[in-house]
Amino acid sequence: MSFGQTFKALSDPVRREILTLLRSGRMSAGEIGSHFDMTGATISYHLSILKKADLVYESRYKNYIYYELNTSVVEELMAWLSNLKGGTES
Amino acid sequence: MSFGQTFKALSDPVRREILTLLRSGRMSAGEIGSHFDMTGATISYHLSILKKADLVYESRYKNYIYYELNTSVVEELMAWLSNLKGGTES
């Protein structure tokens, strides 16, 4: 994981909304796409960015691909931010 | 503040390093710039992004401009992330 990649992934509103959708559990690419007015190809692009940033992982069942939040990376981000506001120590 | 703007600001390594420098207190634009192998104009550009994202604020003294971390926005970000990993509730 790289913080740059992860923060960049979070900088796009579509991707943040995808993550918010995934709060309530895993969802197939098509189901995610149905929430947006964009082509499936574009959604697939955004999912690939989220996947590269380790913010989601995928699993396959039948011919669906399901995406799920990876909360551990979210925690690493929070730790980085916490350290930032944290202290005066070097 | 917009989360998009703030996460985008954090996605650049130079800007994250500037913020890390500012952990130990406020610093003038020139002093910040001396830590990087880039022109002052480029540093000024990055500082303007951080300022628009409300991650830093500036104050003037003599003909220096000092930059300082704004930790409250960092906390808002952490709250957003915490909510993301938080729960199954809608």
Place this chain on the structure above:
DNA sequence: CAACTATTTAGAAATATTTCTAAATAGCTG
């Protein structure tokens, strides 16, 4: 006020991002 120092702004070039359409893959189902 004239010259100096610190910083920003403007404009341009190189690169990266986001979106689309069209085509490819891949796995399921009759």
Place this chain on the structure above:
DNA sequence: CAGCTATTTAGAAATATTTCTAAATAGTTG
């Protein structure tokens, strides 16, 4: 296996980002 459905990949266009150089601003100090 043939066709269907779900999803991704490729390629291209529009837009945004990052960096530089050169010039402008602005405040300080002799």
